[in-house]
Amino acid sequence: MQGDKKILYSAVQPTNNLTIGNYIGAVKNFVALQEEYDCIYAIANMHAITVRQDAAQLRKNTLSLLALYLACGIDPQKCVLYLQSHVPAHAELAWTLNTFTYVGEMERMTQFKDKSAKHADNINMGLMDYPVLMAADILLYQTDVVPVGVDQRQHLEITRDIAVRFNNAYSPTFTVPEGIYMKVGAKINDLLDPSKKMSKSAENANGAVFMSDDRDTIIRKFRRAVTDSMAEIKYDPSNKPGVSNLLSIYSVFGGMDIADCERQFEGCGYGDFKLAVGELVADKLAPIQAEQAKLLADKQYLNDVLKSGAERAAHRAAKTLAKVYKKIGFYQL
């Protein structure tokens, strides 16, 4: 708790362009939650380098994500918004937490297994250690809640395990955080293969809608989305994964319940339905894209936001790190 508000932490990696899955599962909720919670949002560039990045592109993606956060409505006056590498305490706590984490636990992580298969030529230690750095991010700020998509559930569970393990070994040091998962949209799936999550690094870019896609591209991708042969617009994820995914997207972008969406499209053909989803998404993304472009033209402002965010984040992180160092016996001056 900070004052009378619970502390909320989340982060997004500045890799590639964000998809509407990242937006629906994470960023859109960050905006909605900023009134109720004491929010800290990061750009996780230290996580991003666990997969090889082009340096110039990573710098560009960093500012682009910052501008997107702001364009979506994250208010740097209300939240702490910062770049992970600007706060060295993340690396310092991650190192310490490494000694409270078992190799076997990391080997079992689904994301580690998936990414190892995908990047077989670069199974680096950072890729394996990814969840520990994530635990450090969260635990440094005495976080109560973490809004993420369901793909991050396992990482959140291991964060809780590490926190409890440390607290039991010494005395209560870390708040044990809870995940917040949205009822609709915690997992948006690929448009061409709705059994898979929509991913920034999708093999076929037509299966993912990027936040930077233009109107025609968005509509084209939705037109090609895989549905089924049942010709009924009903939410039934196990039997109708494609249609259900499109209904989730429509429901979130339209701010409507799934049931209302089903009613709206009763008797409608799949072609018209897919077009309606594409048009709605394009309509909603257009102002965000325009605002993002405007912000990207003002580098001084973006730098100021990062500077102020880093100062505030570092100040808070230092308190937890000092506590940890004292407990583990690091001699302090």
Ligand code: TYM
């Ligand atoms: P990243 O950048 O991969 O994803 C950012 C957020 O988007 C969510 N997400 C999705 N939600 C719904 N449907 C999808 N298809 C979809 N794809 C991605 C993710 O669940 C995530 O919430 N490890 C984190 C970044 C991170 C972090 C943290 C998060 C680093 N430190 C501390 C929380 C707390 C990640 O995978 O980001």
